[in-house]
Amino acid sequence: MKYFGFAGKIAHIDLSSQKIRPFPLSETYISKFLGGYGINNRLFWDYQAPNTDPFAPENTIILGTGPLVGTLFPGAGKVIGTTKSPIIATPKKLHFIDNAVVGSRRFGMMLKNAGFDHLIITGRAEKPVYLKITNDEIQINSAENLWGIKDIYETTDLFLHENPLSGILAIGKGGEKLVRYALALVDYSGHLGKFGFGAVMGSKNLKAIVTFGTKGVKVAHPPEFLKLARELRQKIRAVPLLKQFHDLGITSGWALQAPLVYEGNVPYREWKKKFGPKIWKKHKFQHNLACGGCIVACRTDFHVPAGPYQGLTSFTGHHFLPARVALRLGIEDPTLIIKLLDICNRAGVCFFTVGGLLNWITRHETDSFPREISTYLDLLEKIISKTDIGEIAANGWYPVSQHLEIDPDGFFEGRS
Numbered sequence: 001m002k003y004f005g006f007a008g009k010i011a012h013i014d015l016s017s018q019k020i021r022p023f024p025l026s027e028t029y030i031s032k033f034l035g036g037y038g039i040n041n042r043l044f045w046d047y048q049a050p051n052t053d054p055f056a057p058e059n060t061i062i063l064g065t066g067p068l069v070g071t072l073f074p075g076a077g078k079v080i081g082t083t084k085s086p087i088i089a090t091p092k093k094l095h096f097i098d099n100a101v102v103g104s105r106r107f108g109m110m111l112k113n114a115g116f117d118h119l120i121i122t123g124r125a126e127k128p129v130y131l132k133i134t135n136d137e138i139q140i141n142s143a144e145n146l147w148g149i150k151d152i153y154e155t156t157d158l159f160l161h162e163n164p165l166s167g168i169l170a171i172g173k174g175g176e177k178l179v180r181y182a183l184a185l186v187d188y189s190g191h192l193g194k195f196g197f198g199a200v201m202g203s204k205n206l207k208a209i210v211t212f213g214t215k216g217v218k219v220a221h222p223p224e225f226l227k228l229a230r231e232l233r234q235k236i237r238a239v240p241l242l243k244q245f246h247d248l249g250i251t252s253g254w255a256l257q258a259p260l261v262y263e264g265n266v267p268y269r270e271w272k273k274k275f276g277p278k279i280w281k282k283h284k285f286q287h288n289l290a291c292g293g294c295i296v297a298c299r300t301d302f303h304v305p306a307g308p309y310q311g312l313t314s315f316t317g318h319h320f321l322p323a324r325v326a327l328r329l330g331i332e333d334p335t336l337i338i339k340l341l342d343i344c345n346r347a348g349v350c351f352f353t354v355g356g357l358l359n360w361i362t363r364h365e366t367d368s369f370p371r372e373i374s375t376y377l378d379l380l381e382k383i384i385s386k387t388d389i390g391e392i393a394a395n396g397w398y399p400v401s402q403h404l405e406i407d408p409d410g411f412f413e414g415r416s
């Protein structure tokens, strides 16, 4: 391999036949598509047949990293997942290709260190499985003791207990039940693929992927590379907003972000008073999580210090997500929003999509679904387990708009 920064290998794992085929990463693909998104998409083009149903065994999942992942370059922990999304977005039920990217604490770095740049996953396992990837070796192991039993945090804890340095990508009940906006969580805190990446994993009976490796990643000119990485770190440290990022996540600049996302159903000042940075600082726990090698550490943990959910801690990329969902649902107590966030994280469903759908349903069917926390918790449970109206809501915006006869164009979140 004449290029540095790559492990130089791809693995095709077919879960139906349980066959694993490692093969070299093409240098032509590197020169044409560089890595990450580029090679993910080229591999998807190579392996995916047209008109494949997203939940068919033939739908392909590509996972990949770029050439900087696994090196000391700051912030280079990204993992990219490509698949055909199960989201129903049109009357003709056309589906789009979802390219999801997320920062990982260890998963991407460990995949590369285990000797693989990309994984191609096809087929459907007969029974639930997980993949264990360690230094050039890939095992397909039974996950029957996890499926339907362990949520994402519990699954992650279990694998970390075996090896605290592992990278872990896992799905929860949402993915297992094929909720169309189910995602996978990477290393507790990275939300990969809100357009159903987790559901496609679920359709393949794939509960988790665990990576660990010690092979290292070679760079072309180590002294120059280290100098550049060090300089970049110093520049990042000098960014005045860094303290804010550490406090409340990457979009912590309220003055900059809030006007862009304000949805207008309560007065702006009231929203800020109830869900602005001061409130979230009170619910901030002890530490942030960072992607491998990143000094920004933007993954924020929110904590419930007292009350019925005392002790609960859950992660989000930034405090705007809970603030916006609170605004939509008219919730005034931050601990209730943290509870909803935690249920979504554990089940692996998109919290933001859930917030919007609960808003739609309770605004249009207020008699049956009064806008209060007990309704939201009940509806969320029904979505995750796909029972009653949850069966429809688990299919996403378009089916819900048809069922409730809502004109989506006339309904702008809280304003309807």
Ligand code: SF4
Binding pocket: 075, 076, 077, 103, 104, 250, 289, 290, 291, 294, 295, 296, 297, 298, 299
């Ligand atoms: S910790 Fe945040 S800022 Fe740093 S690489 Fe990860 S997502 Fe990006």
